[in-house]
Amino acid sequence: xxxxxxxxxxxxxxxxxxxxxxxxxxxxxxxxxxxxxxxxxxxxxxxxxxxxxxxxxxxxxxxxxxxxxxxxxxxxxxxxxxxxxxxxxxxxxxxxxxxxxxxxxxxxxxxxxxxxxxxxxxxxxxxxxxxxxxxxxxxxxxxxxxxxxxxxxxxxxxxxxxxxxxxxxxxxxxxxxxxxxxxxxxxxxxxxxxxxxxxxxxxxxxxxxxxxxxxxxxxxxxxxxxxxxxxxxxxxxxxxxxxxxxxxxxxxxxxxxxxxxxxxxxxxxxxxxxxxxxxxxxxxxxxxxxxxxxxxxxxxxxxxxxxxxxxxxxxxxxxxxxxxxxxxxxxxxxxxxxxxxxxxxxxxxxxxxxxxxxxxxxxxxxxxxxxxxxxxxxxxxxxxxxxxxxxxxxxxxxx
Numbered sequence: 001x002x003x004x005x006x007x008x009x010x011x012x013x014x015x016x017x018x019x020x021x022x023x024x025x026x027x028x029x030x031x032x033x034x035x036x037x038x039x040x041x042x043x044x045x046x047x048x049x050x051x052x053x054x055x056x057x058x059x060x061x062x063x064x065x066x067x068x069x070x071x072x073x074x075x076x077x078x079x080x081x082x083x084x085x086x087x088x089x090x091x092x093x094x095x096x097x098x099x100x101x102x103x104x105x106x107x108x109x110x111x112x113x114x115x116x117x118x119x120x121x122x123x124x125x126x127x128x129x130x131x132x133x134x135x136x137x138x139x140x141x142x143x144x145x146x147x148x149x150x151x152x153x154x155x156x157x158x159x160x161x162x163x164x165x166x167x168x169x170x171x172x173x174x175x176x177x178x179x180x181x182x183x184x185x186x187x188x189x190x191x192x193x194x195x196x197x198x199x200x201x202x203x204x205x206x207x208x209x210x211x212x213x214x215x216x217x218x219x220x221x222x223x224x225x226x227x228x229x230x231x232x233x234x235x236x237x238x239x240x241x242x243x244x245x246x247x248x249x250x251x252x253x254x255x256x257x258x259x260x261x262x263x264x265x266x267x268x269x270x271x272x273x274x275x276x277x278x279x280x281x282x283x284x285x286x287x288x289x290x291x292x293x294x295x296x297x298x299x300x301x302x303x304x305x306x307x308x309x310x311x312x313x314x315x316x317x318x319x320x321x322x323x324x325x326x327x328x329x330x331x332x333x334x335x336x337x338x339x340x341x342x343x344x345x346x347x348x349x350x351x352x353x354x355x356x357x358x359x360x361x362x363x364x365x366x367x368x369x370x371x372x373x374x375x376x377x378x379x380x381x382x383x384x385x386x387x388x389x390x391x392x393x394x395x396x397x398x399x
Contacts, residue, residue, distance in 0.1 A: 129168060129177060130194050133386060134242060134397060136209055136235040138193045138216040141226040145172045145187030150223065152182035154215045158193060161211055163204045168192040197235065199399055200250065203243035206236045245385055246328075246397055249378050253325040253337070253371060255344040256303065257353045258360065264317035265351045271308065273347055274300050281310050289339075291331070295395065298325045298340045321347070327378055328398045331390025334375050341368055 130137055140146065151167065158165040167180035170190045180191055195212050197204045213229040220227035259265045271287075279287040279300060285307020287300040302308055303320040323344050330336050348355040355363050379389050387394050 129166075130192060131393070134197055134393065136195045136197055136204065136212070136230055136239070138213050138229040139227070140191045140193075140216060140219060141189065141228075142223070143189075145189060146191060146223065146225060148180060148182050148184045148186050148188060150182075150219065151180060151191065154193075154219055155180070155182055157215055158212065161195070162201070162208045163199065164196050165212060166194045166196075168194060196396060197239035198243040198246055199397060200246075203239035204236070205239075206232060209235045209239075242397075245387075249328055249382055250398060251327040251378060253327060253375075254358050255323040255325075255340065255363065256320055256356050256358065256360070257323075257344060257348045257351060258303075258320040258356055259351070259353045262319075263352075264319060265321070265353050267302075267308070267316065267318050267321075269350050270300075270321060270347050273343070273350055277343055281308055285309065291390075295329070295390070296326065297330055297336050298323055300324075300343075320353070323347075326398070327375065328382060328387075328389050328394050331388070333379055333389050334372055337372065337375055 148169065155167055158167075168177050168191070169180035169186070169188045170177055171186045172189050180188070193212055193216055195204060195208065209232045213232060216227055216229060219225065257265065257270070274287045277289065279289045282288050285302070287308065289297045289299075291297055301322050301324065302318055303322055304318050323340050325337055325340055327333060344355050347353070357363055357367070361367075382389050382394070387397065
């Protein structure tokens, strides 16, 4: 063979090799594209937002795994070894259906947007009665349901904690949240233990939150349920901040009626005046003016150690009486304060006494106006914090 033939043969061989390499490269490229098309995406298309077409983040199922410390760290639990449950795709989709977004949509339902499907009837119709501004939450879930009876001991134990705990349940097949009743015989898809972060006894301490989470985690270990506790450290910080706000606005105003010159006051006359404006004698021996809900607007008490007695309406005399106004618990506070001042002036006039402050200084119109101004400032601060005076929220915090 001459040189030309050899060169042409080599070129032919190289061309064949090049075609083979190119075909293999194309084959691998097509395979990768095909595998990518069937690969599981990081976000689930079933969870896309129908309104905007953007995928929602998949629920973090690890967030609901039992929170069990290693033995080296000092476990909260002793004597039991329970296998952790496995949470698959079905549980992940359920978490999405019961997410806080679903709660918010159910809490404020509106007209369906054009092209948007109505919410599934199996989702909760209303949000759980949980208020993150004043509460700490621990959650248990189980697809197959949780017997309400299984919570009996935990409910009893939670009742001994320093702060009140409420138990909210979403029963299997039910669209609405309700108070958990261990004796109901129902099976629950989800149960929430909710602790109030502050009241007049002070803030919830770190140990209170740890104790609640301990109860919930122990149930999860015993039954293989999903569990989630809010961050305990962050909860303690919220409790301290809430308690500081409450302390700043927790004011009580006392107006006293005392006799002139130290002479005693006729109790019977003042009792008649109190009853004339609709006040009722309570079991504790004080007169109370109640609103339409049965909540106290202000009280009238005896400055003597003993209270007023229902069995002795003709008590002869006393050194003085006190009208007491619990500022954060009274709705329309300035108006109701004016009602109390009017009654105080009338009591002082009818009994021949003086209307004085807690330092026994006579209350003038200027002094009353100063108190009214301070009241307005307190109520404005409460409104800005989202706690209206006299609201159910305020009644819970200032109890």
